[in-house]
Amino acid sequence: MATVVSHQLIGSIHRPSNSKASLFPKESLYLPIKFRQNRFKIEATTASQTPVLDTLLSPSTPYKKKTNEASLILIRHGESLWNEKNLFTGCVDVPLTEKGVAEAIQAGKRISTIPVDLIFTSSLIRAQMTAMLAMTQHRCKKVPIILHDESEKAQTWSHVFSEETRKQSIPVIAAWQLNERMYGELQGLNKEETAERYGTQQVHEWRRSYHIPPPKGESLEMCAERAVAYFEDNIQPELALGNNVLIAAHGNSLRSIIMYLDKLTSQEVTSLELSTGLPLLYIFKDRKFMRRGSPVGPTEAGVYAYTKRLAQYRQKLDESLN
Numbered sequence: 398m399a400t401v402v403s404h405q406l407i408g409s410i411h412r413p414s415n416s417k418a419s420l421f422p423k424e425s426l427y428l429p430i431k432f433r434q435n436r437f438k439i440e441a442t443t444a445s446q447t448p449v450l451d452t453l454l455s456p457s458t459p460y461k462k463k464t465n466e467a468s469l470i471l472i473r474h475g476e477s478l479w480n481e482k483n484l485f486t487g488c489v490d491v492p493l494t495e496k497g498v499a500e501a502i503q504a505g506k507r508i509s510t511i512p513v514d515l516i517f518t519s520s521l522i523r524a525q526m527t528a529m530l531a532m533t534q535h536r537c538k539k540v541p542i543i544l545h546d547e548s549e550k551a552q553t554w555s556h557v558f559s560e561e562t563r564k565q566s567i568p569v570i571a572a573w574q575l576n577e578r579m580y581g582e583l584q585g586l587n588k589e590e591t592a593e594r595y596g597t598q599q600v601h602e603w604r605r606s607y608h609i610p611p612p613k614g615e616s617l618e619m620c621a622e623r624a625v626a627y628f629e630d631n632i633q634p635e636l637a638l639g640n641n642v643l644i645a646a647h648g649n650s651l652r653s654i655i656m657y658l659d660k661l662t663s664q665e666v667t668s669l670e671l672s673t674g675l676p677l678l679y680i681f682k683d684r685k686f687m688r689r690g691s692p693v694g695p696t697e698a699g700v701y702a703y704t705k706r707l708a709q710y711r712q713k714l715d716e717s718l719n
């Protein structure tokens with residue numbers, strides 16, 4: 398019998414309080430997440446029903462706690478067609494430029510020997526392209542596969558029937574909560590022309606202050622309410638289970654998450670800038686996040702000295718490729 402735990406919240410998905418389960422547990426209890434016009438209904442179901450997130454993950458898929466340590470990689474998407482034109486983009490769904498594609502591939506090379514078990518992206522194509530392109534460079538050679546849970550049909554029709562193939566795959570969860578801040582009436586306007594019209598100071602406040610929203614848009618604070626809540630409720634539990642996570646998202650949704658990880662004040666976050674396509678590494682250990690900078694490349698010694706686990710992972714990859 399299905400137990401229904403329904404939360405009509407925007408910007409946060411809650412697990413039942415007694416559940417420490419991964420989104421991808423090996424047990425029969427799992428938590429399908431259903432999107433309903435910005436609302437979530439979470440149901441705990443039993444194995445007798447159609448597994449929702451079992452498309453890719455089988456009971457033997459190793460999403461279980463092996464360690465109290467996990468890697469977290471954050472990547473802002475590569476340059477988009479509107480970054481190139483210097484337009485406010487926000488939630489408008491534009492693809493990458495050729496330069497953005499190259500940046501995503503370069504980011505992939507830089508993280509190619511850092512473990513990734515699970516990928517979260519926004520629902521916008523520029524972040525999804527970035528994650529996919531970056532993973533083409535990963536030395537694990539696993540295939541990132543987007544999990545579609547918008548309907549029962551989508552779940553059933555994308556089911557993978559080979560245990561071996563599923564083991565060679567990495568689940569990708571697309572979540573609107575990780576989208577760029579909604580830039581309101583600035584979306585589509587040229588940033589320079591907007592500064593000429595409203596003044597540099599005003600535009601800087603709209604873009605970088607924590608509390609001030611752009612006209613009819615989201616402030617960074619409002620963006621943080623959904624992005625950080627999603628991170629806490631859905632991503633951090635995976636890290637706590639020892640799953641290594643890659644997040645491909647946006648300048649402002651990532652600024653709000655970094656503010657949370659680095660415990661920045663609302664003043665400090667105003668000077669945080671993220672370049673397109675630049676991966677940032679954190680280690681989650683003993684319930685704390687340690688910022689480890691941006692890996693320069695797969696041959697960089699420094700990154701692998703951070704933790705024994707990273708060094709072991711890399712050694713295994715090296716051995717398997719020799």
Ligand SMILES: O=C(O)[C@H](O)COP(=O)(O)O
Nearest residue numbers: 484485486487577604648
């Ligand atoms: O949405 C946008 O225009 C950019 O991706 C982020 O813009 P910002 O640097 O002006 O906040």
